[in-house]
Amino acid sequence: MTGLSIEVQEKRFDALAAPVIGPLSLSLAEGEFVCLIGPSGSGKSTLLSMIAGLDRQWQGRVSLAGDAPPGFLFQEPRLMPWLTVADNIELVCAEPSRPRTLAMLDRVGLSDAAGRFPSELSGGMQRRVAVARAFINRPPVLLLDEPFVSLDAPAANQLRRLLESLWLEYKPTVLFVTHDLAEAIAMGDRLVFLGRDPAHIIKQLRVDLPRPRELTGTAVTACLQALLGEHPDLLSGRL
Ligand code: ADP
Numbered sequence: 001m002t003g004l005s006i007e008v009q010e011k012r013f014d015a016l017a018a019p020v021i022g023p024l025s026l027s028l029a030e031g032e033f034v035c036l037i038g039p040s041g042s043g044k045s046t047l048l049s050m051i052a053g054l055d056r057q058w059q060g061r062v063s064l065a066g067d068a069p070p071g072f073l074f075q076e077p078r079l080m081p082w083l084t085v086a087d088n089i090e091l092v093c094a095e096p097s098r099p100r101t102l103a104m105l106d107r108v109g110l111s112d113a114a115g116r117f118p119s120e121l122s123g124g125m126q127r128r129v130a131v132a133r134a135f136i137n138r139p140p141v142l143l144l145d146e147p148f149v150s151l152d153a154p155a156a157n158q159l160r161r162l163l164e165s166l167w168l169e170y171k172p173t174v175l176f177v178t179h180d181l182a183e184a185i186a187m188g189d190r191l192v193f194l195g196r197d198p199a200h201i202i203k204q205l206r207v208d209l210p211r212p213r214e215l216t217g218t219a220v221t222a223c224l225q226a227l228l229g230e231h232p233d234l235l236s237g238r239l
């Protein structure tokens with residue numbers, strides 16, 4: 001079964017400007033965890049907005065399993081400062097249920113934080129709230145846009161573990177945007193590399209390493225070195 005598929009003929013921000021994306025075609029199996037890697041400005045965030053339906057100004061088509069809105073996790077936690085943690089999570093729920101919210105907060109390690117405000121939480125705790133919000137409706141598709149940049153290494157690692165365990169529990173189809181190759185190898189079933197101007201797929205790679213994978217462990221490091229040895233310019237969007 002397909003969890004997510006997108007076919008872009010073309011995406012331009014301005015009819016007179018050069019296309020930013022396409023032609024490009026990408027399909028994810030249901031429950032698959034795919035990492036999308038590309039240089040800054042290559043169109044990764046734009047592609048996620050198109051998949052999420054936030055950007056409809058483009059030619060092509062997209063289909064999402066379950067026909068439910070995708071969960072979204074951004075670079076910044078994007079919490080409403082005037083709402084409590086529980087209210088922030090329930091903001092995305094059509095039928096909020098406090099017991100369900102509290103259970104999800106417990107699941108992400110924030111059982112005491114329901115009544116607190118975002119400003120009273122550390123950066124890592126705010127991300128946990130964002131993770132809880134992304135999973136609260138059990139979306140069949142989850143889109144993540146560099147969710148762990150600007151965190152210190154231990155906090156980022158804890159959040160990767162949390163994300164992986166929630167993914168294993170709920171098995172959404174995941175498209176995870178990153179420009180960190182080690183992170184992609186540690187998280188993904190498959191890696192998709194983008195080139196730019198316009199965005200196009202330059203390489204795909206299945207990662208068959210057993211989970212859980214240690215970000216700085218020998219298996220991930222060996223895979224990373226082999227890949228960059230073969231394609232030194234891969235992260236610049238060139239094969
Ligand atoms: P990435 O997420 O890979 O860093 P983006 O998707 O943010 O890249 O941007 C891709 C390209 O599209 C960049 O050249 C960027 O300047 C351009 N772009 C992004 N958003 C807009 C916009 N709203 N209007 C015009 N150009 C945009």
Ligand code: MG
Binds near residue numbers: 044045046145
């Ligand atoms: Mg981006």
